[in-house]
Structures are given as C-alpha cells and as structure tokens.
Amino acid sequence: MNKSNSNAVSTPALANEPAEKASRKGNLHLIQYGIFIIFGLYYVIVTILRPGFLSLGNFYDIFIETSIISFVSFGEAIVIAAGGLDLSVGNMAGAAAMLTCHLMSNMGYDIWVSIVAGVAIGGLIGLGNGLMVTRLHMNSLIATLGTMFVLVGFLYGITGGVSVHIVPENFEYLGNGTFLNIPIPMYIMAVVFVLAYLFMEKTSYGRNITMIGGNIEACRLSGVNIKKLTLMTFVICGFLSTFSGILLAARQAVGNVDLGERFLLEGFIAAMLGTVIFNGKNIITGTLLGAIFLVSLLNGLTLLGAGPQWMYFAQGALLLVAIMANYYSKRSMLKLPGKK
Amino acid sequence: MQKQPITPKGIINNYGATFAFIIAIIFFSFASQGFFSGQNLQNILVQSTSLGICAFGLTFVLITGEIDLSYGGVIGLVGAVLAGMLKDGHSIGLVTVVCLAIGLGTGLLNAILIVVLNLPSFLASVAVMFICMGAERIYNQGVTTWIRDPSVLSIVQGSVGPVPLPVLYLFALFFICWFLQTQTKAGQYVRALGENISAVKEVGIRASLLKSGVFVFAGLIFAFAGYIEILRIGGAVMYAGSHLLLSVLAACFLGTATFKAGKANFPGTLIGAFFLYTLLSGFTALGMKFYLVPFAQGLILIISVAISSARRGKIEQVQF
Amino acid sequence: MGGQENIVIRTEQVSKSFPGVRALKELDFEVTRGEVHALCGENGAGKSTLMKIIVREYVEDEGNIFIEGHNVEGLGIRGVQELGLSIIHQELNLIPMLTVAQNICLGREPVNWIGKIDWKSMRKMAEEFLSEVTSEIDVENFVENLSISEQQLVAIARSLVTSPRILILDEPTARLDQKSSDSFFSFIERAKQKDLTVVYISHRLEEIYRICDRVTVLRDGKKIITEQINELPQTELVKYMLGREITQQVPKESVPIGEVKLSVKDLFPKEKGANINFDLKSGEILGIVGSIGAGKSEVARAIFGADPKKKGTISVAGKEVKINTPQDAIREGLALIPEERRDQGLVGNESVRKNMTMAALKKKFCVGPSWIQKDKEIEAVETSIRTLRIATPGTEQEVQFLSGGTQQKVVVAKWLMSDSSIYIFDEPTKGIDVGGKYDIYKLIVDLARQGAGIIFISNELMEVLSLCDRVLVMFNGQIIKGLETVATNREELLFYVMGGRDYAETANNSKGYH
Amino acid sequence: AKQKVVGVSNLWLGNDWNARANQTIIDYLEKKGCKVISTNAGGKTGQQKADVENFVSMKVDGIIIKGGEGDAFLDVSKKAWDANIPIVTVIMFLPYAVHNSVEDSWQGSTNLAVWLVNQMRGSGKYIGMDAAGWHTLEVRKRAYGEVLRWFPEIKMIGKWHEVNPADPVNNAYKITKATLRAHPDLKGVATTWGLPAVGAIKAIREMKKEKQVSIISIDQEAALLAQMHKPNCPATAVVGIEPIVQGTEAAKALWAAMEYKTVQEAKANLPALSVIGVSYVATKGVDEFKPKKIYKSVNACWDGNFSGTKLKKPW
Numbered sequence A: 001m002n003k004s005n006s007n008a009v010s011t012p013a014l015a016n017e018p019a020e021k022a023s024r025k026g027n028l029h030l031i032q033y034g035i036f037i038i039f040g041l042y043y044v045i046v047t048i049l050r051p052g053f054l055s056l057g058n059f060y061d062i063f064i065e066t067s068i069i070s071f072v073s074f075g076e077a078i079v080i081a082a083g084g085l086d087l088s089v090g091n092m093a094g095a096a097a098m099l100t101c102h103l104m105s106n107m108g109y110d111i112w113v114s115i116v117a118g119v120a121i122g123g124l125i126g127l128g129n130g131l132m133v134t135r136l137h138m139n140s141l142i143a144t145l146g147t148m149f150v151l152v153g154f155l156y157g158i159t160g161g162v163s164v165h166i167v168p169e170n171f172e173y174l175g176n177g178t179f180l181n182i183p184i185p186m187y188i189m190a191v192v193f194v195l196a197y198l199f200m201e202k203t204s205y206g207r208n209i210t211m212i213g214g215n216i217e218a219c220r221l222s223g224v225n226i227k228k229l230t231l232m233t234f235v236i237c238g239f240l241s242t243f244s245g246i247l248l249a250a251r252q253a254v255g256n257v258d259l260g261e262r263f264l265l266e267g268f269i270a271a272m273l274g275t276v277i278f279n280g281k282n283i284i285t286g287t288l289l290g291a292i293f294l295v296s297l298l299n300g301l302t303l304l305g306a307g308p309q310w311m312y313f314a315q316g317a318l319l320l321v322a323i324m325a326n327y328y329s330k331r332s333m334l335k336l337p338g339k340k
Numbered sequence B: 001m002q003k004q005p006i007t008p009k010g011i012i013n014n015y016g017a018t019f020a021f022i023i024a025i026i027f028f029s030f031a032s033q034g035f036f037s038g039q040n041l042q043n044i045l046v047q048s049t050s051l052g053i054c055a056f057g058l059t060f061v062l063i064t065g066e067i068d069l070s071y072g073g074v075i076g077l078v079g080a081v082l083a084g085m086l087k088d089g090h091s092i093g094l095v096t097v098v099c100l101a102i103g104l105g106t107g108l109l110n111a112i113l114i115v116v117l118n119l120p121s122f123l124a125s126v127a128v129m130f131i132c133m134g135a136e137r138i139y140n141q142g143v144t145t146w147i148r149d150p151s152v153l154s155i156v157q158g159s160v161g162p163v164p165l166p167v168l169y170l171f172a173l174f175f176i177c178w179f180l181q182t183q184t185k186a187g188q189y190v191r192a193l194g195e196n197i198s199a200v201k202e203v204g205i206r207a208s209l210l211k212s213g214v215f216v217f218a219g220l221i222f223a224f225a226g227y228i229e230i231l232r233i234g235g236a237v238m239y240a241g242s243h244l245l246l247s248v249l250a251a252c253f254l255g256t257a258t259f260k261a262g263k264a265n266f267p268g269t270l271i272g273a274f275f276l277y278t279l280l281s282g283f284t285a286l287g288m289k290f291y292l293v294p295f296a297q298g299l300i301l302i303i304s305v306a307i308s309s310a311r312r313g314k315i316e317q318v319q320f
Numbered sequence C: 001m002g003g004q005e006n007i008v009i010r011t012e013q014v015s016k017s018f019p020g021v022r023a024l025k026e027l028d029f030e031v032t033r034g035e036v037h038a039l040c041g042e043n044g045a046g047k048s049t050l051m052k053i054i055v056r057e058y059v060e061d062e063g064n065i066f067i068e069g070h071n072v073e074g075l076g077i078r079g080v081q082e083l084g085l086s087i088i089h090q091e092l093n094l095i096p097m098l099t100v101a102q103n104i105c106l107g108r109e110p111v112n113w114i115g116k117i118d119w120k121s122m123r124k125m126a127e128e129f130l131s132e133v134t135s136e137i138d139v140e141n142f143v144e145n146l147s148i149s150e151q152q153l154v155a156i157a158r159s160l161v162t163s164p165r166i167l168i169l170d171e172p173t174a175r176l177d178q179k180s181s182d183s184f185f186s187f188i189e190r191a192k193q194k195d196l197t198v199v200y201i202s203h204r205l206e207e208i209y210r211i212c213d214r215v216t217v218l219r220d221g222k223k224i225i226t227e228q229i230n231e232l233p234q235t236e237l238v239k240y241m242l243g244r245e246i247t248q249q250v251p252k253e254s255v256p257i258g259e260v261k262l263s264v265k266d267l268f269p270k271e272k273g274a275n276i277n278f279d280l281k282s283g284e285i286l287g288i289v290g291s292i293g294a295g296k297s298e299v300a301r302a303i304f305g306a307d308p309k310k311k312g313t314i315s316v317a318g319k320e321v322k323i324n325t326p327q328d329a330i331r332e333g334l335a336l337i338p339e340e341r342r343d344q345g346l347v348g349n350e351s352v353r354k355n356m357t358m359a360a361l362k363k364k365f366c367v368g369p370s371w372i373q374k375d376k377e378i379e380a381v382e383t384s385i386r387t388l389r390i391a392t393p394g395t396e397q398e399v400q401f402l403s404g405g406t407q408q409k410v411v412v413a414k415w416l417m418s419d420s421s422i423y424i425f426d427e428p429t430k431g432i433d434v435g436g437k438y439d440i441y442k443l444i445v446d447l448a449r450q451g452a453g454i455i456f457i458s459n460e461l462m463e464v465l466s467l468c469d470r471v472l473v474m475f476n477g478q479i480i481k482g483l484e485t486v487a488t489n490r491e492e493l494l495f496y497v498m499g500g501r502d503y504a505e506t507a508n509n510s511k512g513y514h
Numbered sequence D: 001a002k003q004k005v006v007g008v009s010n011l012w013l014g015n016d017w018n019a020r021a022n023q024t025i026i027d028y029l030e031k032k033g034c035k036v037i038s039t040n041a042g043g044k045t046g047q048q049k050a051d052v053e054n055f056v057s058m059k060v061d062g063i064i065i066k067g068g069e070g071d072a073f074l075d076v077s078k079k080a081w082d083a084n085i086p087i088v089t090v091i092m093f094l095p096y097a098v099h100n101s102v103e104d105s106w107q108g109s110t111n112l113a114v115w116l117v118n119q120m121r122g123s124g125k126y127i128g129m130d131a132a133g134w135h136t137l138e139v140r141k142r143a144y145g146e147v148l149r150w151f152p153e154i155k156m157i158g159k160w161h162e163v164n165p166a167d168p169v170n171n172a173y174k175i176t177k178a179t180l181r182a183h184p185d186l187k188g189v190a191t192t193w194g195l196p197a198v199g200a201i202k203a204i205r206e207m208k209k210e211k212q213v214s215i216i217s218i219d220q221e222a223a224l225l226a227q228m229h230k231p232n233c234p235a236t237a238v239v240g241i242e243p244i245v246q247g248t249e250a251a252k253a254l255w256a257a258m259e260y261k262t263v264q265e266a267k268a269n270l271p272a273l274s275v276i277g278v279s280y281v282a283t284k285g286v287d288e289f290k291p292k293k294i295y296k297s298v299n300a301c302w303d304g305n306f307s308g309t310k311l312k313k314p315w
C-alpha cells in the first residue's frame, strides 16, 4: 500500500469550507419525508371514513397485493439503479404465468417442473434483454419495448388467447394459502426482500450496480465489470418478474393472456418511488414502501367507493408528489443556480 | 451539412431500418398479390396518419433529450371532448379550438412540471398521462360517443381528388416539423439543447423558454393526432391514447435507426410509422397468423436498432 | 487608473452563498478599459462564481454590479451580451453532434426572410471568427471529431461572435497545448491592440506575467489585493493566493531507478497513430508531452485497455500480458487517473467512501465472494482522507459537492487503495491550484520512491521538466523523441512538441546564421 | 373454382369466448375449403378498422367483423359493399353487413337482474363491475339497470366500477373485497362480463359471505364455471352466449353470402339479423329462468292463452 508521507505536505487549501456543510441536513428531512406525512394523513382520513380500512384483514389484503407487485418492482428498481429501464416486465410476468399454467393444466406436467420452466423463461428473456443492452449497445428502453412486442406475439402464440384454468389445487395454495395464519405470498416477499436488500446494500455487486447508474464510464475505468453487472440486472429483473406473474395466476386460479400487463405501470411507479423516497439510496426498502403506498392508496380509494377516474388521478398525483419531494430535497442541497 | 465518411458499413448503420423497410415492401409485393396495389399503399398511409402525427410530437421532445408520454392520455381526452361537445351541438369550429386548447394546456402543464419545476420528464409526463385519463373518464362517463355528422367526419375521412385528407395532414405536418427543426434557428437550438443544454444557455438562448415551447408544441401535435384518430374511427372510443402509447414509441425508435443512427429525426419517424402498418398489412396479405404481427414488429425494431447501435461501442443508459 | 468612465466592470459588496458555502463575501472588484486583468486564487476561491454573476448566470444575494456604468440588475444573459460582454467558461460547452460552424454561430445564425438559416453565409461567418484564433480547423467538421484543444479554440471563436468589448476567459489555456496556447496569446495581443478588455482567470503564473496588466487575488470569496502585475513578484502573488509561502514548486527528488516494469511494443492505438514503443522502469517518472490531439491520452487509454487497440504487446515486469479491458489492466497492477475526472473518474452522486473503494472493493473490502466489510472500508477511507488531506466533511459526503482539487485527490486515493504498481496520470494537475498541484507532485514522487513506475502526461512543459526523469514527445500519434530531462530544456522540448525533426542541427544552423 | 379467402377481424382475442368463437369460424370455413385470415386488434378500435381496410384492399371474398363498434366501420364497410365483398358481423350491428349475428344480451341481462332482485329479496346494497367503452357491455349494464331501477330499496354502492380488461380477476377481487370491508352488509354483485365474477367469488369466499352475497354475470368463462363448480360458491347466476353456436351461425351466413353473385343479392336473400339465444347457469333459484315457449302458429297461441275463456276467436 502506498501511503504518502503526508507530514511533509503543507496543504492549506479548502480547510475552511467543509465545516459549514454539516448544517445543510436539517430542513432536508422534512421535505424528503413529506410523502410519509401525506400518507399518514391519508390513512387517518380513510380510517375515519371507513373503519374497515384499519382491520387486520385489510392489512393482509394490502400486503398480499403488495407482495405480488413487489417482485416486479424490485426487479425494475434494480434495472433502474444501473441506469436502465425494462418495459417488458409485464409481458415477462405474463409469459411465465401462462407458460406455467399451460404446462401444468393443459399438458399435465408436474407443478414444480412447470414453475421452474416459467421462472426459467423469465430469466432467459431477461438474459436476452441484457445481451441486447450490453452486447449490441441498444438503449434499454428500445430493446425492452421490442421484447414486449415479441412477447405479446409469443403469449397469443402459445395459448391462442384462451385463458387457462388452473387445475392443480396445490398450485393455488402458493397464492392463497396461509402458513401460521400468514399468507404464503408474504413469506415469499419477505425472503425476496431480504435477499434483494442484502444483495443491493451489502455486496459488491449491488454497490457496483448503483455506482454504474451514477457514472458508467468512471466505473468501467475503475475495473468494474459493467457488462456483467448490467446483464445481471436484466436477468434478475426477468427472474423476479416471473414471481409476480406466477403468484398472480396462482392467486386468481386462472391464467389469462393479458395478466401481466398491469405490472408495467405498477412496477414502474413503485420502483420510481423506491428510487426517490430515500434519495437514490436504499432502493429496495424504498421500493417496498413505494409498493405499499401504491397499493394502499388504491385500496383506500376503493373502500371509499371512488370511481375509476379518481384512481387515475391518484396514481398521477402519487408520482408527482414523490418526484417533487425528491426534487425539493435535492434542490435544497444543490440550490440549482439559474433557477431564480 | 453532414460530412461523414461514406462506407458500406456506415450506410447500413445509418439507414438500416430504411433498407429493412424497402426490403419488406419488395418482399410483400412479390409474396402476395394484394399488397402492392394503389389502394393498399394508400391504406397504409392513411392508417399511419394519427400514429405518425403523434410520433412527430414525441420526436420533437426526444430531440431535446427529454421524453413525453402524456400523449397516452391527451389523445383520449381530446377525443372524449371532441365527440362529447359535438354531441352537445357545438359547432366544429369551436370544438376544434377547444381540442387544440387542451393540447396547449397539457403541453403547458408538462412544461411547468418538466422545465419550470425541473422534474424528470419520463415520470412527470406519465403523471400527466394519468391525469388526462382521469379527466377523459370524467368527461365521457365510460361510454363511447359517436360522431354522426358526415361533414365533420369528412374532415378526416374525405379526400381532395385522389388524395385522402389524412395523408395531406401527415405530409404537411411532416414538412412543417422537418423544416422547423432542421432549417430554422429555433430548430437548431432544439437539437443543440438535447445535446448540451449549458452550451445553449451560455450563448444567451432562453433554453427553458425554448424547451417549454417544445412541450407546448408537442402537446398541440398530440391533440391534433387525437383529433385525427377519433375522426378516423368516427367516435371517441375509451382510452384511445393508451392504444397508441407503445406504437408511437416504437415508431420513434424505429426512426432512430432509419436515418441518423441513434438520433430521433422526422424522416425516420415517418418511415417508422409506415413500417409498423406495412407489417400489419403485409402479414395480413400473406395470411400469416395474427400473433406473428407483434412478433415481427418487435423483432424488426430490435434488429434495426441493434444494427444502428452496434457502432456505438458502449452501453447506453436511460435518462429520466 | 482613469476616471469612472473608464471602469467597465465594477462590483460593489457582492455576496453569494450556496447552501453551506459562502462563495463570495462583500466583494469589490473593478476592471478598467483596455486592460488584461488577471483573476487569481486557489480552487474554490470564487473566481468562476464571480464571473458567472457578472454575466448573469447566477444572481447575487447582495450587492450591485455595473457594466459600462449600467446596473445589470434585471438583465439576462442576452442583456449583458448586448452590453458587450462575452465569456468563455471553465467548462467546455460545445455541442458535439453539430458542426464547428453551427457551434460558432449558435444563437447568431443568419436567416433569410422566412426564417430559414442561410447556410452559406453562416459558414462564411464561422470561418471569419475562427480565423481569429486558428486556421487549422475545418468549420464543416463535427465537433465530436475534434480534440479537446481544438474544441477549446472553437469555444474561443464562438465567444467572439457577439463582437464583445469585454472578454472573460475562465482558464482558457487549461485545455490548450503549447502550440495552440501560442496562437491564443497572439490573439490576445491583437485583441489588446483593438482595445478589448480581458478578464483572465488562470492558474499558470507564467501566462499571467506574460500577458496581464493587473491582477486581483481572491481567497475564500474575499478580495485580497488588486495590483499592477509588474509590481508584484511571483512569490508574493503565490503568497497572497495561499495565505502562506511555498518555497519550492516541485518536490524534485532523485529516486533510484530499478528494473523494467512496463514495456510497450508495437502498440497501435486505434486506427490513427503508429508503433508506440517504450519501457518504464520502477521508480521512474516518465513524462509524455505533445500538442493537440497528439495521441497522448489515446496511448494511455490503449495501454490501460480503456479503448480497444489495433495491435501491440504489453509486458508487465518482463511478462507479456493481455490487456483488453480496464479489469485486465488492474489485475496487472496498472492504474489510470483519467483526463476528465468528473466524467471518467468519479461517480458524482455517491459518497467519498464509495468512490474511493470502487477499484479495490472486491479485492480488499469483501469477505467471501462479495460481502462488503463496511468498517474496514470506513477505516481505510478515513486513513486516506487524513494522509492525503482531502478536504471533505466526512466519508459520506457526495463527491459532486467537493472542489475540483479535492475531487482529483479522491480519484488518486482510489488508485492508491488498489495497490497498483504502475500509475498513468493523464494531466492530473489540469485546473488545480498551486497547493493542490504541489500535493499531487508530492504524491507522485512518493509513489516513485516506493518503487512504482509512473507515466505522467502533461501539457505544462515546466512541470514535466522538473518532475520527470525522462520525457517522450508525441507528435501526430507517434513518439518522435525520447529525452532525459536533465539533458534537455524547455526550448528543445517545445521544438519537438511542435513537430521539429532534429534540434541539435537546427540550433547549430541558427547559430551559424547569426 | 378459385379458393375463397375470408378475413376475420377480431376486436380482441384475450378471453375464452372470443378465442373459441374465432376458432369455430375458422374451422367451419376451412372445412368448406376457404383460406381464413384472422386478425386480433388487441382491443384497439383503430387497429381493427385498419385490419378491415386491409381485407378490403386485398379483395378477400368475404369478411367477418367480430366484436367492436359498428359505427367505426361505416366508411370501410361501404367500400367493401362497393367492391362486392360481403360482410357478416358478430355481436355488433352494421348497416352495410349482409348479415348481423348478435347475441341476446338484453334478455339475458334482464333475466339476470330479475334473479338478483329475487335473491336480494328486493332490498340491499350491491356493486357493479364493468369495463369502459365496450358496446356489448354497455347494453348489459343498461338492461340490468332497467330492471333494478324499479326497486328503490336496492342501492348501488358508488358508481359502476371499471375493471381493467388486462387484469380482470384480481382487479375485481380487490374491488369486491375492499367494498365488503367498507360495507359488510353487501348483498349483490353485478358484473357485465365473466372474469370479474371470478374475482368477486373469490373475495366473497375469503370474507365468508357466501350465504349473504349473490352474483350475476354474463359469459360462461371456463374459469368462472370452475369457480361455480367448487363447493361453497356464493349464489351465482350467469348467462352465456354460446361461442360455438354464434361462430357457426356467422360462418354459415358468410358462406351463404359468398354463394351469391352480388352483395345486394345476398342481402336480399339472407336474414338481416339473427339473435343467438342465451343459456343460463345458476347454482341456486333457477326457477326464474324458465324456458320460454314459442308458438309456431297463431292458432296454437290462441289455444295456449284463450281457450276456455269467454273471448271469441276473431278469425
């Protein structure tokens, strides 16, 4: 290790500025956590109007739904962290679900074989996305848009549009069963959450993935294997997306061709909330919170009997509130010049 | 202006999708009798009109280095208001003005969020899309509204001589956009803005004003696209915007592989829009299975963009 | 100096704060007509901030600014341009995918009656302004194809488009090589004759003494002194800037030279350039100099595997190695401190800690395959911060909030952590103040003393001469000369940098004629 | 003779009914020796219109437009008419079609509504779930309303909910469940298409309200039938249009139409409209759906209704 002999260097510079910097912190938290305050208020209001909102049953409902979209959201968040975007998550989820259902119910394969096949196809498509981005240097937005079209063809190709009714009962257990009174999807979510959290925050892979999102060239010149890691994000995303698709199919006991479509926007919103809630740090926890916010927002509105228009407004508003909170907390740090 | 070495590889890189397009047309013409007829080619032009026009708006925004997905809501909202107001007996003149005003309004909203408040355009425009979808739903109460007045319908369904009106609109708008972007000062700045915004600010150009202008202009174009789409269908079907959401993106991205490798541009977008409908029409003419259409559209998007990205030599990241 | 009417820029009690930093404190500053006014100060002294306020990119918190007697309150960027002010920023702000002509005329394009740009007269206009600074760039070329030096010249040409009477130059020569510097200085001479007022920010003392009339020194956002340049000896000036005295500029030290560490044979970086051959020994500091786009960075990047090379073999410690990616290079003990630290060296929105451990994360701070040990990391980073005197409030500060010099130290610290034995420094002192430079020289010498081999790429001939043992001169992609620094001088070096063939003969000839 | 080419334009193929009906049409016409090209517009009216336009310019021999909105095809169907291409529509109406084969949504829906009223004993809360903008669903919704509006004691909670067509089961499940939490006394669920009912059944089961809530729905989706087949299904009645019957009917009509020289001739000879009757499935209280009688002659009708009365036969 080369440690320079610093005593000889008489550096004067810059000693003055850092001392003052500490004071920035204060007001920042308030803005940054504004979204928590808003949601706190929202929960209180819904509870007053509809006491059913604050019941254990509803709590479970929210969490099961959260767990189903959480996998897609984690995957999307990881891709976003490395500076990519995956538009094909919904169709990957759909493809995995339909393939699993098709193999299991129409072709009579064993449940586990079918699930493994479903998960594998997600991983494979993810790999394809990743290769397009890393080897062919395509913009991920475009590459995954292409994949999305291809998958729509694939989905209709294998099923002809007919929905698959799920025959094996123990497959449904995955989505509907409980263990120790707690729904199975929540266990799966908990495990995936912990793994994803550890992966992103505690391993060099996760660290480097976020660094790539910050400045890819600097990472490359520092010996970070950007191709491998970027590829990895897409594979993980494909892989995790299948969980959402298969669990949803298990939960509703039927696989319909369009089943995954909803995951694109929901996963994207949750993942974006995740990357902004803690200012780009700790995205996995952020994403989980984002998913909870999204699900509970819509759940509360349904309890209130709100029409579909309010659902749209609510999702739009949620996105705006989140990015504004992020923006103002960043700005109070940077005080972007030129903006008088 | 352009001065780049002309090599076979360079041509393929820059014009990959253009070649694919030409090859597709030749292939379909030989493989099926019905395809290469005046009627069918005219169909393709007419069908791509609203998609193409909407994609011009997006192209403008993409050139500034931003993205604007709000058209996914604007088109539907404009449609709902258009059909609804006509049903209530308002004159088409007034209705047209209101429709364009909606485009102006959503464009302004985008501009405020993205330029003034400096929010990331991807997210902000998705939020605006949601808001427009909500507004659309409030306006039409979830019901499709039909337009019965033939004189109104003829604005889009009519033709001058042998040329259908939508084709005229498409090419007129194409020419306007192309001229504005490549031949005028403001257009230069828009391109420059997308490349290096501080350079533009430095020479005293009001970059934020310009960018806002682009969003507002795009909003107007989106509204116009919605107007055309709904009059072509003959009624305001629900969520017409989200029907076009992905195809418009695909057309713009195909466009980046058509003329200027990697950069959004108007001739490219125009061809991209034609391409998508050429595939639909060609595959139908060949009697292919329906699910092969999205399959082929996706593959061609991937392949042509892959060719034009190959020389990039590094991983491209998405900016929000 | 003259009366009020001769004062073209005047600031009164200007203050400006960024969150946590007071960049300017009640600053009074005056520039008189026709002078070349130097603005000196360390990194972060507030020079650029002051200029940005004057050109209305930033708005001051307090105080007044007058240009040609007009209060600029309420004026925009265009407004002050109309008062005859033009600025060339420290950062290069060109648009890569537009042509040189489009860049130069940006904002002033000639148009015909329908608003269509008149391409022909635009081209003529661009050529006219570009010829003021150089005659070697084609205005139809795309800026992305130009070297950084050439781009800087284009940026200068662009600032002339508004026909300014006051020109603010924020470190214009930081990116210029020797040759373009010369044509740049002759441009300044001509400008002076045309009564142009120039505010000149630079860290290069020799330039300041060569062209400036007066100098203002800033320190910590405060004005320390304004003085006629010829009444202020260099050592005094440095003292004012630093608030202390630096006795020696470069800590030259003779280090025993050892075995060959790195040997480059028949290297062809990219298409251009040819046949690079050289050896680097341990303990040696090998300088590489050369003019605009001579290919110095290209060679460095090719060795490091940052760009694909056409062919060539690289041996480390006598053994031939295959280096195709930076990872290969790092495995062989190479380190590259890249030219553009913001773009290539740092992840701006991440902390000092994460940036510093980036290159050695897996090797030194992970257990198992990839489990990060944060305590170990923090400890190492804190040690680095202490030993390199990195001015950061803590390990978790985002590097984008640090000053340029501090950022460069973070980059260097990153490589120190990776236990490299061959360091390639690509213009490490660019845009860094005297104190910062000194620290970096010191560090390089320390590394050499510990037996590392060092390649030091620079455009400042003086620093190369005093720091390096040997220097290679590149011209047009080739190494045209290798020289021992003790046996050469600035003139000889410059001669080769400019593409000369045989110095001894030329020198003799010229002697003969006189 | 030359092989005939037929274009089948589907608005959407994403559920059982549509997939099945489409396949029936293809099978029927292929057996007759036609080449069948079927397209899927994925729910996008604009694209469906483009599909039909393509068929017309390809000069196919006949076109079936299945699903969608007749108004959107006014101009293109005129073109087809002029080009002598017969069009048959399925579950939509089009003036230029030589034959329209539609389903009996109105009667089916009013019957379902009657059943629901009976199940709810004339009072209580219910929710409605629908998808926006689909013509056939709109008819069903109105038919429900036509019956229910006479029972002021039966109240809808909020407005009709809009179920996302891409996520019908789970979406309906969430809506039903959340509503049950807010309104534990919910007694009825009305949906206008099959898959939302699947979600609703699941929600009701999980909330253990099978005894309390009754569901009505149209479409005999496989998945829905499967749910009804399971024990402890809440009282459910569904009405279905049989896809095979509907598909065969349409294909038959087109085949017949193509035998004529001109479309005018075809239209003159074929019935302009046929209505495919619905079938009922109910897990409880089936009596409301007694089969309706058809009198084949006026005399039989008289005998059935007035014989033995003082009324005198007027003929």
Ligand SMILES: Nc1ncnc2c1ncn2[C@@H]1O[C@H](COP(=O)(O)OP(=O)(O)OP(=O)(O)O)[C@@H](O)[C@H]1O
Pocket (backbone or CB within 6 Å): A017, A334, A335, A337, C018, C019, C021, C022, C023, C041, C042, C043, C044, C045, C046, C047, C048, C049, C050, C090, C401, C402, C403, C404, C405, C431, C433
């Ligand atoms: N946009 C900004 N946001 C926050 N702080 C800033 C910003 N711009 C400058 N600063 C801070 O203001 C101080 C003065 O910076 P300035 O760029 O004026 O220094 P300088 O004298 O030009 O230095 P250099 O020689 O490195 O260019 C520094 O502490 C810097 O960190």
Ligand SMILES: Nc1ncnc2c1ncn2[C@@H]1O[C@H](COP(=O)(O)OP(=O)(O)OP(=O)(O)O)[C@@H](O)[C@H]1O
Pocket (backbone or CB within 6 Å): C145, C146, C147, C148, C149, C175, C177, C272, C290, C291, C292, C293, C294, C295, C296, C297, C298, C299, C339, C459
């Ligand atoms: N006249 C020129 N026109 C266009 N490109 C040029 C010209 N001269 C050099 N270049 C480009 O410059 C690059 C070599 O630059 P490189 O960065 O290696 O030079 P350098 O010696 O490090 O210069 P600098 O002092 O600017 O850092 C090559 O990629 C080459 O294509």
Ligand SMILES: [Mg+2]
Pocket (backbone or CB within 6 Å): C047, C048, C049, C090, C170
């Ligand atoms: Mg500066």
Ligand SMILES: [Mg+2]
Pocket (backbone or CB within 6 Å): C296, C297, C298, C339, C426
């Ligand atoms: Mg260089």
